[in-house]
Amino acid sequence: MASLTAGRRGGRTDAALRAALGVGVLLLIVLLWDLGVRGQWVLVFGIKMAFLPPPVEVARLLWDFAFGGLYDDAYSAALWEHLGASTSRVLAGFGLATAIGVPLGVLMGRFVWVNAALDPAVNLFRPIPATAWVPLVLLIIGFGNQATVFLITLSAFFPILLNTLAAVKEVPPRMVEAGRMLGTSGWGILLKVVVPAATPGIVSGLRIGLGLAWVILVLGEANGIDTGLGAMITLAREQVRTDRVVVGMIVIGLAGFLSDRVLVRGLGLLFGRRPLVRA
């Protein structure tokens, strides 16, 4: 019993140490950033640190963006509005991609004919990056919300589809045999055996898709949109407001990170102790 407690305590110390290490590296990056700006370092790729705002200034701007009271301009305390607009676009695109990608992936993975019908099309469209879609989308949809949601849907769709497809194909034949000899067939096998067995892989696809949704957001919001983090960054670049660009980057990074945590936690609540999400 004593050794067990010691082991557990050791585990906790370990976790604390690892967290400290991670935070330490982050602090180091901020420190180097500050030194670089002060010393006007020029790094590889011709990175001119002198053009960057110092971290303190970015922190002040971020605070004002979130809570206001420092600068009193159009962006004071406007973070929530921009974040809300961006989040709703991400959710719409991600939701649509999930609603299409998961069922399609399951059907492709399970039915040879569905796979034969769709596999060539998927493989032809998949390598076209979202950036390459932008000009066409602007011409056939036009600037704005719909174009952005379309681009997000498109880019989240493929990882969700392909991960679902792979996960379904990798379901051990034994699981299906077990289901059949217990008296299940047809849709029962699909819904009660194949889908749960593939769930860890499907969840991996959802996480990748959600991450990509935030990546593509900036691209989509760059054109014809007023409210949104991507729109804010684009405008800031046009106004050469490097500090505001950095603030926008930080907020999008945090939003992407948090949305992944929310997704994993949410699924965790849904699944309880069931081993359905990869550790």
Add this chain to the structure above:
Amino acid sequence: MRSRARSALTRVTRHAQAGGVVLDGVGKRYPGRRGEPDVEAVADVDLEVAPGEFVAVVGASGCGKSTLLRILAGFESQTSGVVEVGGRPVTGPGSERGVVFQDYGLFPWLTVRENVTFGPRQRGVPRQTARRHALEVIETVGLSRFTDRFPGELSGGMQQRVAIARVLANDPALLLMDEPFGALDALTRTQMQHELRRIHRETGTTVLLVTHSLEEACYLADRVVVMSGGASHGVPGHVSQVVTVDLGDERDVNGESFNALERRLVAAVHGEESAP
């Protein structure tokens, strides 16, 4: 408590009459790879198993014993001959033929109880009835303390008990077991053999057990079917001998007659193997 478990098992017995097996001239041929001739895994297998009988199938790897079991389960279909269970031809898997796999094949996302209720629920048994029956069957295999655990949290022996419980919950007429204890350690294995013997007596279900342990076959079975040949021997797998185990109900694995019988089986299995 035991009597409650028994009442669950009498329900099983009712169906056991349907558990007779008839194999008549059964063969399985796989199409050969490009340009090569077909592979004949099994040929001309004749075997009848009476309802309630316990039959073990032994033989070297590749002799087709698992193929035979998979055909009976309905996972594969024979390419020749007749396969009947309970007087009806086998056309696919069915809940009246429960299969216990060597690798358990439990659903890892379901608890022990949910794994056991899975079959009955799929067949439309009401939730409460299925649940009550499941708890009884789980008690039969001695896992009452673990009903809410997930398979990944159990030892191999316990997982195999769950696998047995989930097919018993379906009241199967025939229990098909494919080297069920092959992955277990020796101690657990012996224990599981005792339990299987008890369960067979209590349920009266027909059992077909594929095993590579001759001792296991001698200890459990009423008859032992020895298979030999196999694609790698150039001869299709076939039944070379059927040995009746006349050791009675109380079997002493260290007893004289037990060892004599086991030696006979060893000779039957290996004699064929060394033949040209």
